[in-house]
Amino acid sequence: MAYVLLVNPHILGKPHTGLEPTDVVVGTAVASALGSFLVGYFANLPFGLAPGLGLSAYLSYGLVKGHGLPWEGAMTSAFIAGAVMTLLAVTHMSNYAMRWIPTTIKIATVIGMGLLLTFIGMQSIQLVVGAGDDSLVKLGPLDRVDLWISLAGLMLLATLTHHQIKGAVVIGIFIITIIMWALTNSWPSQVVEVPAESPGVWKSATQLHLVWDSLGNYVSGIAAFLLVGVFDVSGVMFGLAHLANLHKEEADGHVIVPKSEVVFFAAGVSTMVAACLGCSPIIVHIESAAGIKEGSRTGLSSCVVSMWFLLSLFFAPLLGSIPQEATAPVVILIGASMMGQASEIDWQQMRVAVPAFLTLSLMPFTFSIPNGIAFGLVSNMILHVTCGVWFAEEEKYEQVSGSEGGPTIEAGRTLSYGTAGTPTQMPRSASTASFEGYMRSPTFVLRKEEYTGPRTQL
Known part of the structure; x- marks a missing residue:
């Protein structure tokens, strides 16, 4: 999850907005640490929370650059969306949102998350690249040493995991990183750096900034942050709980995640704090699957994630020097491990198969988890009626x-x-x-x- 400390400032910072990248680093680390700690301590779940890069891109490119909102106004939209999500958690309305999503869509979300992770990993090492024509994507150039080192790292990770070596993911990242540093002679020149946030960020972000002639943009921003937050948190939370076997089936057939309202509460509260510190909304990170893959099943891992987010403020240069060739194999490996849920979907019934397929396919094709969930839900409701299930x-x-x-x-x-x-x-x-x-x-x-x-x- 540490990559978000390095990528988020590039999306939210100058020149896209008026925020200093160092301020975004502070907001990202503090809000992520808070959200992860709340989930770990009060819900006892192994879910790490951090800003969603898709929401960061929407805030920066959609609201600020696209609609011309000041960054303070975009943060106001995020703050209000976080407050509403917190209210949904306190009133237990978030539980109804979880129950409303059919189990088939939840299972398809797990598969779609795996495909999306795999697509991101393959893109990061340019195994898959843009085609520049109607085919959209194609196989990247294979005459690169760094690509083959990364693929060899994937084989190493798969082998270590097969033999159930504890710490297989960390061992794999360490070995590939050392090889890449030696090969490219790119050893880190700086390890520790003390970040400092500008005093004006808190003052500017905590003042509600509404421009009445742009009220529609604020409303659309709040709605987008809220809907994506609810869909993202609920979908990813179920996917991770299913991967960790922490979900529970009730007597009426609904599959739930125990203390899910605490996760919504943590996401809402940390989103409000993030907005005050100049950071985008907080969600449950699908990268938490890496910890679950290593065996984490309790909130202890989330509390450790929280601690490392705070400490990582001082080690951003070192984290930034870890090459993507070392992290991409981990992402692909996790994606492969999440494909096993496909056997739990009844592919013989089209009223079940089509919504599930739309859910899992649109996530990687549109680069968005909420898009897949939304299309899956709508198609499920339509087929529920047209196939006669409602009347039966x-x-x-x-x-x-x-x-x-x-x-x-x-x-x-x-x-x-x-x-x-x-x-x-x-x-x-x-x-x-x-x-x-x-x-x-x-x-x-x-x-x-x-x-x-x-x-x-x-």
């Missing part, structure tokens, strides 16, 4: 009053879903044995292990 659910149960006043079902009208996914009538004499051939369907809420009472009881 309406006719699934005929509820009548039971002897104890609770809901019961007339067994002759209950629909059972078989392996082909087609509804069939369950006979009135059905018993618990009728569930032996049952394969779970998203449109059928009663599972075999939940059927413990009389045959007519829900």
